[in-house]
Amino acid sequence: MTRKEWEALVEYTLNIGRQMLECGAEAWRAENTMARILRAYGLEVQDAHVIATQAAVTVKTPEGDHYTSTCMILPEKTGTDLERLEILNAAARRICEATPALDQLPLVLQRPAVRWSWRECLGYMLGAGAFGVFFGGSLLDGVASGVIGGVIYLMEQVRRLHRQNKVIYTTVACFLSGILAQLCVAIGFGTNLDRIMIGDIMLFIPGLVIVNGVREFFYADILTGVYRLIEALLIAGAIAVGYAVSLVIGGQIL
Template sequence: MRTKELITFVLDIGEQMLISGAEVNRVEDSITRMCSAYGAKRVNVLTITSSILVTVKMDDGEMYTQTRRIRSYLTNLNKLDKLNDLSRYICDHKPDLEEIERRIEIVDEVGTYSPKQQYGIYALVASSFTVFFGGDVSDAIVSALIGMLLKLMMGFIRKIDKNTVITNVFCSFIVGLVTILSVSLGFGTNVDHIIIGNIMLLIPGLALTNAIKDIISGDTISGLLRLNEAFVIAVSIASGFSLATLLMGGLV
């Protein structure tokens, strides 16, 4: 067994799980189980939001260490589900390295929703939350259109700068401006309801949920890192909308 290659493939799976939205405990447990299935005597895994470090001791006494830097996240629960299935398959059947590589490539081909579907989802979510928080039909329509605009802006700015804080400040600022202008021109009734509907598209709900789960499960460092990340994102969203409100306050 080519142990170094095995650990590389196992790390590939763990990395994609973390990027796709898995909590730290799930990633560490999956990596440990897969390595143990191939005869590892001891497996030490340290996972935080930006890095995975694995040290494996085999039966022959050889020690192997590999690390992986995580630079971005792209939530994909469908892909996460398939990665979970793959890790269980590896533990149960112990396939050769060629089959593991082939199955990883198959999972990597799992795509997200098409661009048209994503625009529709953004519109649906924004308008639904606007109505939920008390908006009327005109507010829901405006919110849906602004939600699609938000999706367009997020895709555009991430091609220029992948910094999450900058993306959220810019997008929330533009959404705030467009919302206030729309209501001032008579294309909506309640600025706050339309803004709330679109804020919900930016709220880091998964990061906050995983932070709480990590802290409860004992992964305090990772949990606090995720919690701080969610807090910074929330502040950046609030800052963008606040700037728009201050700039266009006379039209509200």
């Protein structure tokens, strides 16, 4: 390969690792994937390092040339997208097995636009409604919680579209969902305010972030693990602040 082709391959591989982390993958998984792709093309991987905010890779070609590339991972782009992560994993496996030419590499770097899926919306609604009933609410409480869950899905899509800060978004979204829950009870569309709120709160809980943060510790990625746990704590605080303010303001208005 020419120097330009080696550089293009390194950039391509680095972007796969970056997108994997943006989709919620662990740091070690992104590092392992990048290293496997580069080794499949005969490169000696001297460093493939990923943390929560940056990815870097250094390789050595058979001719003895070194290539180093880094990229930044913006927090507002990160989230949980397991479907996208599976697409990236499948593409990486195909590349390692077939080692196609550069012009035949899968176009996985073309990040899809924000999509409005009725399946995701239905999942939000069913999840919120089911949790509302599970924690002791009536069927009407579950329906109210599910409707608000649909509104939360719309707010989440707006956040993805505009890449808003997740902590600020969580605070605002929790405040608005808290106001909607109180409004539902005020007009008789539900009887147990706490049960309706609990169902919707479960949509904001950063459970996967916490689990991944703990897993990072087991793989000795201390910095990424600490970053994820702090992020989870900030989101938990934002949930508490958003709903607390909604109760204070909603109690005065409604």
